[in-house]
Amino acid sequence: xxxxxxxxxxxxxxxxxxxxxxxxxxxxxxxxxxxxxxxxxxxxxxxxxxxxxxxxxxxxxxxxxxxxxxxxxxxxxxxxxxxxxxxxxxxxxxxxxxxxxxxxxxxxxxxxxxxxxxxxxxxxxxxxxxxxxxxxxxxxxxxxxxxxxxxxxxxxxxxxxxxxxxxxxxxxxxxxxxxxxxxxxxxxxxxxxxxxxxxxxxxxxxxxxxxxxxxxxxxxxxxxxxxxxxxxxxxxxxxxxxxxxxxxxxxxxxxxxxxxxxxxxxxxxxxxxxxxxxxxxxxxxxxxxxxxxxxxxxxxxxxxxxxxxxxxxxxxxxxxxxxxxxxxxxxxxxxxxxxxxxxxxxxxxxxxxxxxxxxxxxxxxxxxxxxxxxxxxxxxxxxxxxxxxxxxxxxxxxxxxxxxxxxxxxxxxxxxxxxxxxxxxxxxxxxxxxxxxxxxxxxxxxxxxxxxxxxxxxxxxxxxxxxxxxxxxxxxxxxxxxxxxxxxxxxxxxxxxxxxxxxxxxxxxxxxxxxxxxx
Amino acid sequence: xxxxxxxxxxxxxxxxxxxxxxxxxxxxxxxxxxxxxxxxxxxxxxxxxxxxxxxxxxxxxxxxxxxxxxxxxxxxxxxxxxxxxxxxxxxxxxxxxxxxxxxxxxxxxxxxxxxxxxxxxxxxxxxxxxxxxxxxxxxxxxxxxxxxxxxxxxxxxxxxxxxxxxxxxxx
Numbered sequence: 001x002x003x004x005x006x007x008x009x010x011x012x013x014x015x016x017x018x019x020x021x022x023x024x025x026x027x028x029x030x031x032x033x034x035x036x037x038x039x040x041x042x043x044x045x046x047x048x049x050x051x052x053x054x055x056x057x058x059x060x061x062x063x064x065x066x067x068x069x070x071x072x073x074x075x076x077x078x079x080x081x082x083x084x085x086x087x088x089x090x091x092x093x094x095x096x097x098x099x100x101x102x103x104x105x106x107x108x109x110x111x112x113x114x115x116x117x118x119x120x121x122x123x124x125x126x127x128x129x130x131x132x133x134x135x136x137x138x139x140x141x142x143x144x145x146x147x148x149x150x151x152x153x154x155x156x157x158x159x160x161x162x163x164x165x166x167x168x169x170x171x172x173x174x175x176x177x178x179x180x181x182x183x184x185x186x187x188x189x190x191x192x193x194x195x196x197x198x199x200x201x202x203x204x205x206x207x208x209x210x211x212x213x214x215x216x217x218x219x220x221x222x223x224x225x226x227x228x229x230x231x232x233x234x235x236x237x238x239x240x241x242x243x244x245x246x247x248x249x250x251x252x253x254x255x256x257x258x259x260x261x262x263x264x265x266x267x268x269x270x271x272x273x274x275x276x277x278x279x280x281x282x283x284x285x286x287x288x289x290x291x292x293x294x295x296x297x298x299x300x301x302x303x304x305x306x307x308x309x310x311x312x313x314x315x316x317x318x319x320x321x322x323x324x325x326x327x328x329x330x331x332x333x334x335x336x337x338x339x340x341x342x343x344x345x346x347x348x349x350x351x352x353x354x355x356x357x358x359x360x361x362x363x364x365x366x367x368x369x370x371x372x373x374x375x376x377x378x379x380x381x382x383x384x385x386x387x388x389x390x391x392x393x394x395x396x397x398x399x400x401x402x403x404x405x406x407x408x409x410x411x412x413x414x415x416x417x418x419x420x421x422x423x424x425x426x427x428x429x430x431x432x433x434x435x436x437x438x439x440x441x442x443x444x445x446x447x448x449x450x451x452x453x454x455x456x457x458x459x460x461x462x463x464x465x466x467x468x469x470x471x472x473x474x475x476x477x478x479x480x481x482x483x484x485x486x487x488x489x490x491x492x493x494x495x496x497x498x499x500x501x502x503x504x505x506x507x508x509x510x511x512x513x514x515x516x517x518x519x
Numbered sequence: 520x521x522x523x524x525x526x527x528x529x530x531x532x533x534x535x536x537x538x539x540x541x542x543x544x545x546x547x548x549x550x551x552x553x554x555x556x557x558x559x560x561x562x563x564x565x566x567x568x569x570x571x572x573x574x575x576x577x578x579x580x581x582x583x584x585x586x587x588x589x590x591x592x593x594x595x596x597x598x599x600x601x602x603x604x605x606x607x608x609x610x611x612x613x614x615x616x617x618x619x620x621x622x623x624x625x626x627x628x629x630x631x632x633x634x635x636x637x638x639x640x641x642x643x644x645x646x647x648x649x650x651x652x653x654x655x656x657x658x659x660x661x662x663x664x665x666x667x668x669x670x671x672x673x674x675x676x677x678x679x680x681x682x683x684x685x686x687x688x689x690x
Contacts, residue, residue, distance in 0.1 A: 015655050015668035047657040050670075186603030189654040224550075224587045225653050227666070262543075263550055265585030268651060282545030282571070284584040300542060342657060344608030349657025372609065381604055385651075417605045417656065431607070435651065 002035040003081045006054040006061070008111065010043035010196050011228045012189070017068060018051035024072040025053070032076060042197020044111030045351030046098055054093055057083030063093040098367060103329060104353045105337050106313050110197035116235055118243055121200045127245070129319030133208045134253050141212035142168055145315065147323035149335030154180055154271075154308030155383065155412040155489070157334075157401045163305060166295040168213040170303035175215035177206050178280070178299055178306045181222040181229070182264050182271040185384025187343040187415030191309035193351060195222065195229040198313075199236035200245075203259060205315035207250055209305055210257040218259040219299065221276050224266050233261045268385075268439035272488045273306045275441055286441045287488045308413070310339060329355035334400040342368045344381075344417035354399075361395035364418055375420040379505070381428075383412025385435055386493035388500035389425065408500060410493070425505035430458040432497040440490060447491025450482045454498065465510035472502065472509060472516075523560035530555040531563040535570045545571055545581060549588055557593045586648075595644040596684050599663045600626070600672075602649040605656035614660045615649075617674035621681055622647055644688065645681075 007013070007022040022038055029036040046052060049065035053075075062083040064075060071088060078086040090096055104110075113120035121127070133141050146161030167175060179202065183191040194202060206218045222230050237259050240246045248256050267285045269275045274288035277299050298304025314336060318326045327335045334356035340363055342349045347369035354363070360380060364370070371377055379389045388409045390397075397407050404411050419428075436451035454475065461471045479495035486492040502509055506516040523531070534551040538544035548567065552559050559582055568578045582588045600615055616627040624647045655661035658670035664680055672680075 011653075011668055012655055012658055012670065015653075015661060015670035016658060050658065183654065184652055186601075186652045187605045187656045188652075189656055192654040225650060225663075262547065264587075265546060265550070266587035266650075267585050279546060280543050282543040282581070284581055286584075343605040344656065344659075346657065385604060415605075415656065417608055419608045423608065428604070428607075431604070435603075439651070 002037045004037045004039060004056040005081070006039050006041045006056075007051060008043045009040035009115070009228075010050075010111075010193060011226070012047050012193075013043055013050040013052070014228065016050045016066065020069045021051045021053065021067050021072065024069040028072050028076050034076075034081065036081070039114050041113065042110045042115050043193060043351075044093065044099060045107065045193065046096065046348070047350040048348050049090065053080075055080055055083055057081075061093045063090040063096065064088045065090065098348060098350070098352070101367070102353050103337050103355050105317050105326065105329070106194070106201075106310060107198075107339055107351060107353045108317075109201070110193060113198065115197050115199055115232060116239060118200065118239060121198075125320060126200055126316075127204060127251075129316035130204050130208055130245070130251065133211060133319045134251060134255075138168060138212045138214065141208060141319065144318055144323045145212075148314075148318045148326040149323075149330070149333070150311065150314055150318065150326065151334065151401065152308060153310035153314075153338065153413065154273075155185075155386075155410070157411070160307060160311050163295055163307070164209065164213055166293070167215070167303045167305045170296055172303050174217070174300075174302045175213055176299040176302055176304040177209045177213070177215045177218040178273075178277070178304050179206060179218070179220040179309055179312055180271060180273060180276055180306060181220050181226075181309045182276060183226070183309070183413070184223060184268040184271045185386075185413050185415055187381065187384060187417035188341050188413045189343075190339040190341050190351060190414065192226050192229050193339075194309050194313050195220075195226070195233050199233050200240065201313050201316055202233075202309060203236060203240050203245065205312035206259060207245065207257045208315050208319055209307070209312065211250070211253075211255055213303075213305055215303075215305065216256045216258065218257065219262055219280055220259065221262050221264060221270070221280055223264040223270075230261060230263050237261060267441075268435075269441045269488075269490050272490060274488070276306075277304070284441070286443050287490075289487060310413070330400075331355075331357035331398065332400050332402055334402070338399065338411075338414045340399070341413075341415040342418070343415055345371045345373055345420045346416075346418040347372045347374075356400050357398045359396050359398055360390065360416065363399070363416060364395065368416075368418065371418060371420040373420050373422075375422060377418065378421045378423050379419045379425065379428075379501075381417045381419070381497060382415070383410040384415055385432060386410070386489055386496055387412050387415075388496045389419075389428065389504060390500065391504040394504075408496075408503075410496065425501040425508040426458060426462060426510075429498045429501040429509075430455055430462065432494055432501075433458060436490060436494040444485070444487040444491060446482045446485035447487070447494070450478055450486075450491065451494060454478050454482070454494075458498075461509060468510040472511060475502070523562040527556055527560055528563065528566075531560070531566060535567065539570050545573075545578070549582060553588060558589045558591055561590050594646050595688060596665055597646045597648070597663075598622075598665075598681075599648050599650040599653075601651070601653050601655070601659060601661045602626070603652045603656075605652070606659035606661055609659040611660035611672075613674050614662070614672050614677050617677050618647055621678060644685075
């Protein structure tokens with residue numbers, strides 16, 4: 001009987017040599033005349049173990065990792081195909097504490113199924129949500145999303161149901177569903193893992209959204225740095241169209257929905273929703289002033305639901321299990337789960353989906369195992385390049401939109417980038433300004449000019465410590481202008497990492513307590 | 520300025536036919552041209568502009584806005600090293616400095632220049648560019664070499680990757 005072996009095709013596994021490992025396993029099996037079926041799954045998200053090879057044995061999956069092509073022979077020698085032990089064996093995958101202690105709703109299938117097998121998808125609750133939605137009135141679908149408490153996962157945290165309701169109420173012959181997959185924040189990779197590991201979930205969510213608001217066309221805007229995600233999404237759309245999930249009659253309902261996959265071209269600001277719309281329309285990715293709201297005048301000037309990948313990926317679960325099942329997770333006004341991404345200098349980096357309310361310390365220490373270098377923790381940047389740097393003293397803050405905001409932080413897209421004590425926070429602040437200068441769309445002055453001036457001010461402090469107090473004063477003033485005067489989050493939030501670095505780590509800016517307070 | 524050759528213009532014409540009627544088709548068209556030719560010949564701007572009923576300035580504006588598009592033929596190898604925070608936390612600066620030392624670039628220094636526009640200017644076989652996140656943030660430093668992703672990159676590993684690519688060219 002054929003033995004099933006899983007070798008992930010997620011980019012993180014490929015970058016660590018998964019293709020070479022898969023080839024070595026096939027070759028070794030062939031030379032030993034063993035019948036092996038190789039499945040290229042998504043990643044389980046235990047990224048320090050990638051490439052993580054799994055073997056199906058007596059109905060369970062046994063994990064081995066990180067596997068190099070050189071390890072393959074010894075795995076066969078140890079009879080890993082029968083689930084036998086080996087130095088790289090981690091036992092039954094589901095029992096690994098990192099996975100077992102998660103609450104995987106959105107990531108329930110990822111790493112388990114073959115991403116492009118509709119059969120696998122349906123065998124794991126796929127399409128249940130869509131079938132349920134097709135039996136509901138469109139307004140009732142929107143009500144489910146409202147009741148679930150789902151908020152936008154792209155960073156702003158705006159209630160998804162309210163957005164959907166606005167678009168549903170708008171009258172227009174043409175409406176659009178637009179997915180923001182321009183996941184440019186450093187420290188985030190959950191959107192990529194969804195698209196590479198469970199593309200039909202995103203497609204199902206989009207179809208449900210289309211039916212509920214009366215949109216027949218959907219666009220997914222994926223960044224060009226994610227060629228594998230683009231390729232898998234394109235294949236998944238073709239498969240879904242052939243299977244009648246997309247097209248002129250969704251699952252025979254007579255309702256139309258089509259999806260177009262579009263690739264960005266290397267512009268961070270295109271992750272801002274109005275810049276993304278401009279880019280989708282074939283223009284420079286320059287931010288639009290709001291109002292008009294994109295919900296009313298969005299893509300090609302038509303009413304558009306714009307959601308992040310993770311927001312839309314949560315929809316099939318909500319329709320399948322009910323709004324309450326989702327809202328039972330979380331705290332306060334942050335309901336449901338968030339796929340956190342543990343990144344940077346962390347021992348066990350990867351994907352941890354937990355209900356809102358988990359603390360940064362639990363994520364970094366209990367799941368992440370501290371720094372990868374073993375040196376003391378210094379700071380964590382939560383929420384991407386526009387997120388604040390938080391010191392150890394703030395790690396017990398619960399991961400909740402409001403609780404984090406109260407401490408001057410932002411949750412953003414749920415990425416946590418850990419730094420050890422070798423990090424120079426003044427250099428990190430300089431980088432934040434430099435990044436803004438490179439990526440600013442140039443439309444508004446505070447962002448376009450402010451970022452360059454901010455970088456120069458910090459460089460002066462780096463070159464001449466005695467200038468620090470006076471330059472700090474200038475820097476704070478400049479940050480105030482950027483926060484209050486910029487059109488979008490690029491300019492208005494670049495000061496978050498800068499000011500948080502300054503506030504929590506003044507010593508890195510050559511400031512003593514006295515000079516810091518004076519500044 | 521490079522002048523587009525006949526076969527190049529055929530690639531452009533084919534892409535125009537395919538994307539002219541597609542809503543917002545300019546970006547997919549530019550991607551198709553760059554995928555076919557490795558770059559977007561400046562001489563193609565006029566025909567693209569005419570097909571989309573835009574001015575040449577508008578098309579030029581779009582091409583030059585996006586970091587991904589290039590208007591000159593690419594050298595043999597393109598090396599994109601991630602410069603973003605998660606890779607910084609994992610030591611990408613040493614990898615960037617190594618690339619500078621081996622390939623004669625200056626991405627590691629920051630004396631006020633804009634690194635994006637500071638691509639290697641020499642007649643080298645290598646184009647080195649910064650990238651801001653490849654989505655490999657738990658396994659950095661990360662880079663993309665000729666379309667292939669690599670994680671856990673060290674200065675030594677980078678040297679080996681460059682040597683391997685150069686050896687392939689020589690053989």
